[in-house]
Amino acid sequence: MSQLPARILERIGEAVADSLFGRIAKLWLRTSTCMFKGPHATSRQVWDILVQQVHFTGVEAAPIAMGLALLLGGVTIVEAATVMPRFGSGDYLGAVMVLVVLRELSPLFVAFLIAGRSGSALASFLGTMKVGQEIDALETMGIDPVRFLVFPALLGCTIATLCLSLLFSTVAILGGYLVAALLASVFPQFLALQLPFFVFLEKMASALTAADLAILVLKPMVFGALVALIACYHGLSLGISPHEVPQGTRRAVVQCLVAIVVIDGIFAALFVVPQLASMVP
Amino acid sequence: MTAPQEWLCEARGLSFGWKAGDILLEDINLTVAPGAFLIITGESGRGKSTLLRLLAGLERPWGDPLEKVFFFGEDIWEVRPERLRQLRRQTGFVFQNSALLSNMTITQNIAVPLRYHTTLSDREIADRCRFWIDRLLLTGHEDKRPALLSLGMQRRAAVARAMAMEPRLLFMDEPLSGLDARNVETMLSLIANLRALQDVAIVMVSHDLQPANLLGGLVSLLLDHHLRPPRTLTDLLRSEDPRERDLIRSQAGFKESRNES
Numbered sequence: 074m075s076q077l078p079a080r081i082l083e084r085i086g087e088a089v090a091d092s093l094f095g096r097i098a099k100l101w102l103r104t105s106t107c108m109f110k111g112p113h114a115t116s117r118q119v120w121d122i123l124v125q126q127v128h129f130t131g132v133e134a135a136p137i138a139m140g141l142a143l144l145l146g147g148v149t150i151v152e153a154a155t156v157m158p159r160f161g162s163g164d165y166l167g168a169v170m171v172l173v174v175l176r177e178l179s180p181l182f183v184a185f186l187i188a189g190r191s192g193s194a195l196a197s198f199l200g201t202m203k204v205g206q207e208i209d210a211l212e213t214m215g216i217d218p219v220r221f222l223v224f225p226a227l228l229g230c231t232i233a234t235l236c237l238s239l240l241f242s243t244v245a246i247l248g249g250y251l252v253a254a255l256l257a258s259v260f261p262q263f264l265a266l267q268l269p270f271f272v273f274l275e276k277m278a279s280a281l282t283a284a285d286l287a288i289l290v291l292k293p294m295v296f297g298a299l300v301a302l303i304a305c306y307h308g309l310s311l312g313i314s315p316h317e318v319p320q321g322t323r324r325a326v327v328q329c330l331v332a333i334v335v336i337d338g339i340f341a342a343l344f345v346v347p348q349l350a351s352m353v354p
Numbered sequence: 355m356t357a358p359q360e361w362l363c364e365a366r367g368l369s370f371g372w373k374a375g376d377i378l379l380e381d382i383n384l385t386v387a388p389g390a391f392l393i394i395t396g397e398s399g400r401g402k403s404t405l406l407r408l409l410a411g412l413e414r415p416w417g418d419p420l421e422k423v424f425f426f427g428e429d430i431w432e433v434r435p436e437r438l439r440q441l442r443r444q445t446g447f448v449f450q451n452s453a454l455l456s457n458m459t460i461t462q463n464i465a466v467p468l469r470y471h472t473t474l475s476d477r478e479i480a481d482r483c484r485f486w487i488d489r490l491l492l493t494g495h496e497d498k499r500p501a502l503l504s505l506g507m508q509r510r511a512a513v514a515r516a517m518a519m520e521p522r523l524l525f526m527d528e529p530l531s532g533l534d535a536r537n538v539e540t541m542l543s544l545i546a547n548l549r550a551l552q553d554v555a556i557v558m559v560s561h562d563l564q565p566a567n568l569l570g571g572l573v574s575l576l577l578d579h580h581l582r583p584p585r586t587l588t589d590l591l592r593s594e595d596p597r598e599r600d601l602i603r604s605q606a607g608f609k610e611s612r613n614e615s
Binding site for chain 2 (some may be wrong): 215
């Protein structure tokens, strides 16, 4: 009888390990440790793939990310500038930009972009390699596919998503201000839009907290790593039939999107809820 | 558990099936000595390629503790994964579909194991790639991606990649299938050169007996899920088991007159 709780715990542990979450967590653990194993800590081949991954995920996605950021920043600031004066809070434009763009929209938009672009590409690339026995070929050459493919993809995606998110935030803020200035010149009645640039920046800076900065850096890194892991997991877990590649890719993208929203909720719970609680008298 | 060091590869009591209760291979025993040339043949769909994958450690046997595969005397399912990868540096595998990395050129493909495993300089790696490109008659195609090459060239590029680390043991899965007569001839002469110059042991799965006809070596038949002991073609043709004689005569590339003479 005394062994019953231990058995139940063992069963729960096995179920978690066998679940999708458990398998992706295992892949993460294997990927995190593999850089310290193998013939050289920084194999040239792995480094090459890392650079390619950063280029594909970050550099090649930069133009579309900047375009989106410009539009998003403009829309956000116009919406805020037109809605907020109705509530008598036109001075909070900087805070709105920090809260809406830096904390939420920028990491989320970049994560969705990475999931759709790099997540699908990674899953289908690895899936095609698996189906074409290229992964087996790596094994027969004594090459660890996790170290050779997943590790550079994970690291590259994390770095690229962070850089892309910072670029996105910068362009969104600048774009927002430019759109505001343009609208202010056309519609002088929108007083909230008539802000000198440095005042706008000052308002933003005063609204920025350490938690915001932490979110600005941590969220994109977590999202980037998550997209890479889920995409690699689905690519590598395919069988031998080519028809599985699009199915695996679809599963990877959908799960990336769901995971991003869930993790965003967890971030909100960790960072925003305590702030709200502190405001309660 | 260890096996005698003189065997490059040894399999003991391997059984395998893709589903529970389905028997594809049963109680397979095999040894490969240095410099050996062994051809495994049998009817299509009887598990020849699966056996090669088992020998190379790409598939696991059913899990009976007595089922073992040894590389150079070490049990590949008992050693740590890092040790298995070290052992695999001394082996090569040529897949039937070549399995070249499709996003890389032929030179880059050949360089993959060298760049991953060795501390050779870029110049030395380029020289080594050039050596194998020339030897495998791929000159002029080194900067092409695999999809732009013919099947025969892809197969030769896969041999070049497998040989780049100068392995002691080479597994080849149907290296002649799908090739025209001229490419078969080229591939056979290249295999003969590899054996002569590199002293590499070869375990080849083939339904084509031309390699045995032209290059000698021993032939093992896969019959009724079991692997028969390796023998020369001449011995197999004189076998008391009529099914063995029939199977040999039914294989492509078999030239009876040459072997019976």
